[in-house]
Amino acid sequence: MVVDAQFPASAPHVIEELKKLGEKPFKYLLNTHHHGDHTAGNIAFKGLAEKVVAHQNSLVNQKRAAEKANSLDQQLLPDTTFGTGWKAPVGDEKISSYYYGSGHTNGDAIYHFENANIVHVGDLVSNRKYPYIDRENGAHIGNWITALDKIYRQFDHDTMFIFGHSREPEKITGNKADVKAFQNYLQNLLTFVSSEIKAGKTKDNILKATSIPNAQEWQGEGIQRSLSAAYDELKGA
Template structure:
């Protein structure tokens, strides 16, 4: 059990550092059928959504550039149609590093205007002391929006809706109305502590508000594609939201009492959640420090 937890923690630590030296030969792209003509692809980085049909392919997020050939290979097993649109849920490297490869195929890239802004320039991630280099023009969104954008494709009504200051300042949620599927991007990490990017104006309260909005739009039969983790549902998303509400409450109380970061770390205020959520992407202490920084910055 300890070795398993260590493996997941180290795997995500590498991913979140946006390193450029992954051994991509070892990465396997797995495909999960979500509903009708919608699939979830997992490899290394954020979960990819794919909708296929006679009108072509709509793709959500692109993971890492060295994986593009494998990703396209996995998609080609689902459909021989061309990728028509690539929608970025937000700007982070593990969701957009493949943009340039996809863009070179003439695919139209779509994202919130803040995503294009951040991808257009070198961007610093404070939590990992990492500067992520800008993408070239071919990897940038060519269609941007402020609040929402709609697609009518493959007999499906698709809504891409901006969620203000959640995981970052450019997050979008994608609803497939007829299929009853939603892709949350990194607003939702299923099964482990989430990363909230303070340097990209992420906010715990914003994530909670975004999750509340998603919950208001779905039902018990909705399939939920998270930004990271296994395919999910409304019940698990409710647990995630309730967890964030409780952690947020605890952290705000400690900060209001004047506790320093060092004192809070020593208190281990999230210890009762660590066993269930601390064995994945972020080790408990790293998550606690990031969470403190986000809550402190948004007071």
């Protein structure tokens, strides 16, 4: 099984490497959410993966985005979808998927490999890197914070987490503390933007901030995406 497929140009490389491990078929391609950097490469698994699994909103979003871009023929859409969760045995391993409502989009699922105790959280965690907050596809920072709290409490200190994005490539995996740190980032983002609104600042002025107070570990490009999403959410726009 494979979690997420990146892009059509990069997916064949991972397929090639995985085939070196044996000629067994791919039972499942699991999608964490619909964004192109996670599902555009699904097409490379056509005829190779028995089933493509995703949350039901992820399928809706992927289909809508492809229709809008007139690229439906280049998509391999999920054929197995779920609402609150999904479970399946694969060999000696057990996969459990969970959904916590709106976060990074409205269709983010996480996949737990129970025996290995590894969980892929997709873009629900952006490790020390400003996240994309996709309000057009149902993102909600307030509920995202709640979702991360549930994830934090559900897993243990030995659980290895795989993140959708990381500022430093070698920190694409981590532990519970990193989940908490990202939750703190989102909380401090809301607190900061809320206080700026109360101080009478305009959206344009708020977007000029270059860091989020009490969350300086988050750096790089894209702080405006966070600030803008927080502003719109707080204003109910």
